[in-house]
Amino acid sequence: MSHGSSVEPANVAPPSSGHRTPESPQVTHLARPSGDDAPRRSWLVLGLMLLAQFMVILDVSVVNVALPSIGAALGFSSGDYQWTVSAYVLLSGGLLLLGGRLSDLIDRRRMFVIGLSVFTTASLLSGLAGSPLMLILSRAAQGMGAAMLTPAAMAIVMTAYAGRQRTTALAVWGTIGSMGIAAGVLFGGALTTLLGWQGVFFINIPIGVVVLALTLRAVPAGVTTLTSIRRLDLPGAITAVLGLVALVLGIEHAGAEGWTSPMTLLALAAGAALLTAFAWIEKRATTPLVPPHIWRVRSLVSATAVMAGVTGAVVGAIFLNSLFLQGVLGGSPLVTGLQFLPLALVITVSAATAGKLLGRVSPRSMMAAGLAVTALGAALLIHVGEHSGYLTDVLPGFVVLGLGVGPMFVAISVAAMGGIKGEEAGLASGLMMTGHEVGAALGVALLTTVGGNLTTAAGLLTAYPKAFTALTGVLLVLAVFTLIAVPRRAGSAR
Known part of the structure; x- marks a missing residue:
């Protein structure tokens, strides 16, 4: 962490026993451990939140390699493959904003515990699934749990640290986010x-149980009042959830059936109408789901936009490479997973290095540089073809991708969340992670549209150079957008 110094929780005073107005958000504060236990308790809280978040990020991509085995065992139709992935993304992406707001209004530890319990139980049901429908429903429940625990976890981290310690904690959070995508395939x-x-x-079950037990011991409970629950903007929450679900559904369906299919157009139109209604409701709500001043935090909004684009590019690149390494280069699931190990390791090392540089380099500059390096990595993969080798052609591109991806996600997390107040950390985290989930769905859909048929070796050989040419261009555009739109200081409105 920061130059060998111990990380201590922020010195936040406990809520007063006096009167609190209904407009005041419910904030769960972490108690400051006393004496020699303070650094150890601080590290434990951060580690628990990061481990839970790693499971959530991992489950976006971990299923992809297992899909052929799952389909053979459960007798999948072609549509079942898509819905096994889409059900998770739909529920997590659609509910993150609501989950973030709830974590700010009620006890954050309670939201985290509920979300982790749902996620762990749904993981058990997924492993026990005996039919495609049961697996799809349990994957949807996993997504619901992820949408509750992720914003609460980041809110706990945000209120546990201040100053340089918070920046360092957010940098580690960004490292977990970038590493989890690549590690999922491995x-x-x-x-x-x-x-x-x-x-x-099943791997989620022992991890979930241990994290749950230690969280109940290490993170003190807050207080949930009836007043704080009543402050939830229910009409806004309903339209936001339905609008985001419809939007993600349209994007996911476009990846399978194309952007002009009736179902795609209907879902996207419904999503646009519902999100427009959400904006109308928010303007008239006494206590809106997303307070107007949140949209004026330019660092959060612009970094969230970059998060969506970057996640789409990275998830799309890993998705296409997992298919290419198996379908064209003939790797088994295990060999393909191991071939992603260098990418995961480079991301981890580069992200750790980036975290130490953040005191001297602005998040905006690090984001732009990371995007440029990632674009170079994508460009190196454009010429990979039928007679290419993993070590000579694919691995160099993976290494350069990792060098860019690690710092990029670290800088995005710090830029988006660095200036956010503790009492709004859950909502801000929900907004940022909504960009992550929508971007993941959009990346695969657009890549499929650009590449075409990805189900045969011939189709993959045609799609690969086209897709990575497009990804290179998108990443360079995002780098320019970052320099224009993202402010130099986190939390800035200018």
């Missing part, structure tokens, strides 16, 4: 080979 291949497809779900 773990998916290993678990499927060693434990069967059920292993990609």
